[in-house]
Amino acid sequence: MVFFESETIDGVISGIEKLIGRPVAHIVVESRARETKRYMQRILGEERSFREALEEGCAPEERERIMARARAISVSMMDIGKAYGYGEGRLGETWDAGDPYPWREEL
Numbered sequence: 001m002v003f004f005e006s007e008t009i010d011g012v013i014s015g016i017e018k019l020i021g022r023p024v025a026h027i028v029v030e031s032r033a034r035e036t037k038r039y040m041q042r043i044l045g046e047e048r049s050f051r052e053a054l055e056e057g058c059a060p061e062e063r064e065r066i067m068a069r070a071r072a073i074s075v076s077m078m079d080i081g082k083a084y085g086y087g088e089g090r091l092g093e094t095w096d097a098g099d100p101y102p103w104r105e106e107l
Contacts, residue, residue: 036084074103
């Protein structure tokens with residue numbers, strides 16, 4: 001993962017656009033989104049989804065463990081998104097309301 005000030009590279013991108021006479025900013029944005037997705041997939045791995053695990057039925061202790069992991073991953077994803085410039089996120093009210101799938105609502 002690489003972090004940089006966008007103002008520094010914006011001039012480079014603008015210069016490239018002037019040289020070739022075509023916009024390239026959309027390519028940069030798409031590349032950044034693709035790399036963010038790959039990074040998140042490496043972090044999360046190929047485990048089954050939380051929803052699948054909860055729908056199969058589990059003991060209350062297991063459900064609590066699954067929900068704690070889902071919450072931690074949701075917070076981590078929001079932190080990474082913020083670092084990548086996607087804005088600040090926060091958990092929705094459903095996390096504390098006992099909703100069976102609280103990750104559906106994040107602000």
